[in-house]
Amino acid sequence: MARNSESGIPIEPVYGPDALAGWDPATQLGEAGSYPFTRGVYPSMYTGRPWTMRQYAGFGTAAESNARYKQLIANGTMGLSVAFDLPTQMGHDSDAPIASGEVGKVGVAIDSIDDMRILFGGIPLDRVSTSMTINAPAALLLLLYQLVAEEQGVSADRLTGTIQNDVLKEYIARGTYIFPPKPSLRLIADIFKYCKAEMPKWNTISISGYHMAEAGASPAQEIAFTLANGIEYVRTAVAAGMDVDDFAPRLSFFFVARTTILEEVAKFRAARRIWARVMREEFGAQNPKSLMLRFHAQTAGVQLTAQQPEVNLVRVAVQGLAAVLGGTQSLHTNSFDEAIALPTDKSARLALRTQQVLAYETDVTATVDPFAGSYVIEKMTGDIEAATVGLMAKVEELGGAVNAIEHGFQKGEIERSAYRIAQETDSGERVVVGVNRYQLDEEEPYEPLRVDPSIEAQQAERICKLRAWRDFSRVDEALTRLKKAAGGTDNVLYPMKDALAAGATIGEVCDALRDMWGTYSPTDAF
Amino acid sequence: MHDQIRIIVAKPGLDGHDRGAKVVARALRDAGMEVIYTGLHQTPEQIVSTAIQEDAGFVGLSVLSGAHMTVFPKVIALLRERDAADIEVFGGGIIPEADIAPLKELGVAEIFTPGTPTGHIVEWLRDRVDGMVPS
Numbered sequence: 001m002a003r004n005s006e007s008g009i010p011i012e013p014v015y016g017p018d019a020l021a022g023w024d025p026a027t028q029l030g031e032a033g034s035y036p037f038t039r040g041v042y043p044s045m046y047t048g049r050p051w052t053m054r055q056y057a058g059f060g061t062a063a064e065s066n067a068r069y070k071q072l073i074a075n076g077t078m079g080l081s082v083a084f085d086l087p088t089q090m091g092h093d094s095d096a097p098i099a100s101g102e103v104g105k106v107g108v109a110i111d112s113i114d115d116m117r118i119l120f121g122g123i124p125l126d127r128v129s130t131s132m133t134i135n136a137p138a139a140l141l142l143l144l145y146q147l148v149a150e151e152q153g154v155s156a157d158r159l160t161g162t163i164q165n166d167v168l169k170e171y172i173a174r175g176t177y178i179f180p181p182k183p184s185l186r187l188i189a190d191i192f193k194y195c196k197a198e199m200p201k202w203n204t205i206s207i208s209g210y211h212m213a214e215a216g217a218s219p220a221q222e223i224a225f226t227l228a229n230g231i232e233y234v235r236t237a238v239a240a241g242m243d244v245d246d247f248a249p250r251l252s253f254f255f256v257a258r259t260t261i262l263e264e265v266a267k268f269r270a271a272r273r274i275w276a277r278v279m280r281e282e283f284g285a286q287n288p289k290s291l292m293l294r295f296h297a298q299t300a301g302v303q304l305t306a307q308q309p310e311v312n313l314v315r316v317a318v319q320g321l322a323a324v325l326g327g328t329q330s331l332h333t334n335s336f337d338e339a340i341a342l343p344t345d346k347s348a349r350l351a352l353r354t355q356q357v358l359a360y361e362t363d364v365t366a367t368v369d370p371f372a373g374s375y376v377i378e379k380m381t382g383d384i385e386a387a388t389v390g391l392m393a394k395v396e397e398l399g400g401a402v403n404a405i406e407h408g409f410q411k412g413e414i415e416r417s418a419y420r421i422a423q424e425t426d427s428g429e430r431v432v433v434g435v436n437r438y439q440l441d442e443e444e445p446y447e448p449l450r451v452d453p454s455i456e457a458q459q460a461e462r463i464c465k466l467r468a469w470r471d472f473s474r475v476d477e478a479l480t481r482l483k484k485a486a487g488g489t490d491n492v493l494y495p496m497k498d499a500l501a502a503g504a505t506i507g508e509v510c511d512a513l514r515d516m517w518g519t520y521s522p523t524d525a526f
Numbered sequence: 527m528h529d530q531i532r533i534i535v536a537k538p539g540l541d542g543h544d545r546g547a548k549v550v551a552r553a554l555r556d557a558g559m560e561v562i563y564t565g566l567h568q569t570p571e572q573i574v575s576t577a578i579q580e581d582a583g584f585v586g587l588s589v590l591s592g593a594h595m596t597v598f599p600k601v602i603a604l605l606r607e608r609d610a611a612d613i614e615v616f617g618g619g620i621i622p623e624a625d626i627a628p629l630k631e632l633g634v635a636e637i638f639t640p641g642t643p644t645g646h647i648v649e650w651l652r653d654r655v656d657g658m659v660p661s
Contacts, residue, residue, distance in 0.1 A: 086539070086540035086591055087540060089540070090540050090567075092540075097569075098540065098567075098569065099540070100596055101595070101596025102539055102591055102592075102596075105591050105593060106541075170542070174542050175541070175542020175543070175544060175567075176540070176542050214543075215543075215544075215545045216545055302545075305640070305641060306639055306640045306641060307641055339620070339640055340620065340622060341592070341620065341622055342592075415548050415552075418545050418548065418549055419548075419549055419553075422549045422553070422644060423644075425643075426643040426644055426645055435641040436643075445623065446623070447624070448622050451592065453595075521565075522565065522566075524565040525563075526548045526551045526552060526555075526561075526563050
């Protein structure tokens with residue numbers, strides 16, 4: 001009997017040559033590093049060097065996070081990945097009433113250039129690449145990073161890293177949006193233009209399916225809605241007057257890696273093939289780099305269990321393997337205790353060690369795209385590609401990603417899928433080890449890492465001091481220019497940088513934009 | 527009796543993870559209960575006002591951001607302040623085991639941690655209603 005994949009596509013018990021009838025390796029597979037990039041974006045993939053091990057971290061104050069980053073670097077991590085707390089992600093200062101209880105909890109609290117200076121103190125920004133999970137206020141954090149780098153004597157054109165900057169998926173899944181879609185897209189186009197001129201090595205966006213998957217999306221839904229969002233961003237930038245080859249090489253993607261290895265490998269390969277085709281055929285991109293779907297992967301947090309948490313170490317190893325076999329450019333492996341709380345130093349180190357075992361003890365890095373030509377993988381790659389293209393066509397029928405979001409289409413599809421998974425788990429049809437099978441009578445107690453609750457007061461005090469030392473007339477003048485740019489067509493990043501340099505807080509800059517652009521409030525049914 | 531259970535499912539604070547809240551809301555609705563979902567980014571004041579306006583019997587709070595020790599007590603205190611302490615508060619999310627007892631002491635009726643089958647929450651609500659003295 002055929003079992004269904006996570007995308008609902010049958011997986012046959014045995015595949016043979018018939019599975020590949022009509023399959024043409026020359027056009028569908030090609031060479032690694034060449035169109036359609038099914039086998040990977042680079043010719044040598046991991047045979048030269050492994051993927052970038054990039055562990056997402058950040059909590060509490062800038063000083064605490066700075067210490068964790070230095071420790072990760074000492075342990076062999078190759079790129080930083082900054083987690084910001086929710087007030088920062090939502091454009092509120094730590095002393096705003098809505099921030100109560102959230103300061104420093106899921107990431108580091110950043111209110112102004114003062115905090116950013118501490119966050120990267122003693123870390124040579126010309127030698128690390130930094131990814132920042134920041135979306136609605138992405139421009140602000142990017143500019144703060146640039147300002148701190150310049151203070152270190154590192155010019156902007158040398159900076160490497162990524163801002164997530166993917167607001168469309170916030171409306172679909174993650175929920176940390178501020179402005180409505182239209183001004184949000186305009187802000188993103190401003191960032192593309194700014195980086196083209198000032199920070200040419202920076203990845204301007206990380207178009208993310210990860211959070212949709214965490215919200216319940218199937219693999220096909222994950223890549224379909226993500227690529228559809230990508231298409232919307234490309235259209236926005238082209239409409240803003242940019243040439244596709246001027247920004248497309250700096251687009252990057254972010255996907256989940258689940259324990260279902262075969263389908264995940266097929267998913268990554270299919271995503272590369274679809275994106276290359278869309279960029280070439282729909283947008284006429286000429287630069288081969290514009291056609292490459294480069295991606296970061298993170299192991300699926302939602303598959304981790306609070307029960308028998310050590311079992312998560314095994315899940316993460318399997319998930320990480322799926323990402324590597326799928327050709328990821330960088331990887332975050334979750335810590336085993338993340339279904340309970342923030343990772344401790346030890347669990348964070350174990351997560352990194354998992355990647356090091358994959359990279360240096362296994363042989364999966366010895367040869368490019370090891371599953372190529374496998375009956376099942378090539379068949380599943382084609383199957384998931386077809387399902388994805390079908391879903392992308394539905395988004396187009398609704399008028400593209402933004403219109404589909406306004407119809408609640410993607411969110412509705414993902415929530416139905418989440419509910420089905422919950423029902424399957426409740427009924428035992430879907431086995432979750434330690435949760436609905438092989439449970440322990442009594443769980444061992446686990447003491448998770450806790451964030452110091454006094455951080456909120458500490459941050460409020462820091463803001464107070466900042467307001468005292470800064471020259472408010474400079475802040476005010478820059479914020480006035482920022483509002484003028486936001487109401488017109490000038491790039492908002494230039495006055496925004498002046499405001500931040502003068503000591504404007506995240507909340508103040510976002511409030512100025514809220515005044516001009518309003519805020520997004522969804523019609524959220526279930 | 528059971529089909530009259532009216533529940534507010536709420537997302538307090540800035541946390542945008544609504545998968546759990548939505549799954550629970552659907553499961554309760556499928557079990558015949560009347561469910562009102564508040565949407566994201568609600569203040570405790572907004573949640574309590576909704577609960578009172580809607581004449582709810584229960585408020586279910588979902589927090590995955592670690593803000594539960596701030597937000598849950600605020601909702602309980604506001605319900606008492608507004609003479610609505612008969613509205614029971616339950617919750618779920620990423621809540622460490624060690625925080626459950628203190629939350630219950632503050633007046634939270636029950637905490638459902640990750641992995642709880644939705645059926646357990648339905649049963650718990652029905653038992654709770656059966657145990658209530660009709661006014």
